[in-house]
Amino acid sequence: MTQEPILACIFGGLLNGIGAGFAFRNGTSTGGLDIVAAILKKNFNITIGHVLMGLNFIIVSCLGYLYSIDKVLFTLILMFINYTVIDRIQLGVGKQKQVLIISDYNEEIAKEIYAEIKRGATYIKGVTSYKKKEIYILYVICSSRQLVKVRQIIKRTDKDAFVTVSDTSEILGNGFKELSI
Known part of the structure; x- marks a missing residue:
């Protein structure tokens, strides 16, 4: 385990994004907000990654009052990487x-x-x-x-x-x- 928060954000976002991306690509769920995201994707043609990023951004922004700004910013970095990887896996790495x-x-x-x-x-x-x-x-x-x-x-x-x-x-x-x- 690393003591560097930025490395934890990068690798945590990558690994979680890979796992969740393959789960969503195969029609399964990791539970939680991704069920809401899947419903919104189906009805509004929005990617699951974008929906999750938006919903979790609201949650993290609200928690910004309770935690340091550093933790909030690191969380946003992790989220961005995570949801970008999810979308890339779902949509395919090389877009047509x-x-x-x-x-x-x-x-x-x-x-x-x-x-x-x-x-x-x-x-x-x-x-x-x-x-x-x-x-x-x-x-x-x-x-x-x-x-x-x-x-x-x-x-x-x-x-x-x-x-x-x-x-x-x-x-x-x-x-x-x-x-x-």
């Missing part, structure tokens, strides 16, 4: 990326993406706001590692393509996590 591509060469880009990283794509019909021109937007989901390849494909196929990349919080269904309600 959502890529939207507007290009005159979408078909070629889609074929190359499938050939190189075995990811399918979806065409979304759209209309530009200024010229009212009908276009197709290419929609691709890939891992962070695959994103490097996707960018290379787009760059060599159409340097004028318009591309947005976003993190996803969860992907369910066909080729990803099983859809369970």
Whole structure:
């Protein structure tokens, strides 16, 4: 056991977060506030880690009047690490990326993406706001590692393509996590 409070916070947060994260990921509970958090997650699409952090922050803030500010701050550090680890384990360490591509060469880009990283794509019909021109937007989901390849494909196929990349919080269904309600 360490006598350094910061080390205790870091390792306590990591170890507790790992244990609780795997428990939540497998649909079980550690008891206490996480039952409330699971209900809120189901009804409001908020992560369990965020709910627990918020609820426990309120509790710790109220107890700040009884204990030293140092203990409160160390507790907040532990909580932040703990709930960040819980969310990372539940959501997965490497978040998937959502890529939207507007290009005159979408078909070629889609074929190359499938050939190189075995990811399918979806065409979304759209209309530009200024010229009212009908276009197709290419929609691709890939891992962070695959994103490097996707960018290379787009760059060599159409340097004028318009591309947005976003993190996803969860992907369910066909080729990803099983859809369970």
